[in-house]
Amino acid sequence: MTPDTSAPSSPKIVIRGLTKSFGSKKVLQGLDLDVPAGRSLVVIGGSGTGKSVLIKCILGLLTADSGSIKVDGIEVVGASRETMDALRTKFGMLFQGAALFDSLPVWENVAFGxxxxxxxDRREARERAVRTLAMVGLGPEVADLMPAELSGGMQKRVGLxxxxxxxxxxxxxxxxxxxLDPIMADVINDLIVRCVRQLGATALSITHDMQSVRKIxxxxxxxxxxxxxxxxPVEQIDDSGNPFVDQFIHGRAEGPIRVGEGSIQS
Known part of the structure; x- marks a missing residue:
């Protein structure tokens, strides 16, 4: 993304004191985070540190033990089903494995929501799906294919x-x-940047791929x-002055992060 040297804009998502445990395993322990409106924020961290747990709590797929998550000022923690259903109309999600429905053709996957x-109606939905596929570089001939007929990179595009x-x-x-291979990974990163900009959306990503971090x-x-x-700001990541960040972005075995420390299925 374009380097962000200004102060963050007003937050779209505000998280304060968020905690989540699984049995005796404490995953999120008083997490605070603001996601600025109209910006792309990426959360980095080792595998199994709870990055996906964080997103699932925001989406309401997991219930936080304590703390607050506000989306446009609306509280997620403890929210009713009706409130969450309304909030989820604001959300779009690209899952790690694309998570396409194997039994549905591509266009129905795209138009599912x-x-x-x-x-x-189905005619209008198919037309919308074809237009959206074009935004991610896929032609109309892909619309009637089944997910099993697609490469991994194409499945990611359909998921996007x-x-x-x-x-x-x-x-x-x-x-x-x-x-994804490095070339296709860069293609997906470029598509993410383009789509976020075209929509004027707020983006929250989780990854341990530093090439992706620097791009999106x-x-x-x-x-x-x-x-x-x-x-x-992303342009400060190489000079963060933080030993955890420094070890992580350079992939060093030695440092304050110990291999396997704090691991949880995320």
Missing amino acids: LLATRRI ARAIAHEPEILFFDEPTTG ADRVAMLHGGRIVWEG
Whole structure:
């Protein structure tokens, strides 16, 4: 993304004192984080440190033990089903494995949310799906293919198309380049940047791929020990002055982060 040297804009998502445990395992331990409106924030951290748990708590897929998550000033923690259903109309999500429905053709995958919540007719939904596929560089001939007929990179593109089809205000990206070769990973990163800009959306991503971080982030936050230990503009990441960030971005075995420390299935 374009280097962000200005102060962050007003936050779209405000998280304070967020905690989440699984049995005796404490994953999030008083996490504080602001996601600025109209910006792309990437949360980095080792595998199993709770990055996906954080996103699932924001989406309401997991219930936080304590703390506050506000989206446009609306509290997520303890929210009713009706409130969460309304909030989720603002969200678009690209899952780590694309998570396409194997039994549905590509166009129905892309239009799934529109068909389920907007109740538009199938003809209109298919037209919208084809237009959205074009935004991620896929032609109309792909619309009637089944997910099994697609390469991994194409599946990621379809997953991105599904995430943006209803023009969400907030996009979530869960390890968007996992399993892709370096060239296709860069293609997906470029598409993410372009789509976020075209929509004017707020984006929250989680990844441990530093090439992806440098391409898609305006701001970066480091998650360690259940808390955000550093946050700032992406152009400052190489001079953060934080030993956890320094060890992580350079992939060093020696440092304050110990291999396997704080690991939890995320």
